Amino acid sequence: MSASAIVMMVIAMLIVWGGLITAILRLRSHPEPPEPMPPGTHPAE
Numbered sequence: 038m039s040a041s042a043i044v045m046m047v048i049a050m051l052i053v054w055g056g057l058i059t060a061i062l063r064l065r066s067h068p069e070p071p072e073p074m075p076p077g078t079h080p081a082e
Contacts, residue, residue, distance in 0.1 A: 038046075
């Protein structure tokens, strides 16, 4: 592998892993609201 190929591979890996880490941190700080239960499936009914 040439030096330019290694540099491009490292940059691509940083973009992918950085996006993954950013997504995980964002979901931990802003979790998605739970979906409401469909009618007729509520345990109290």
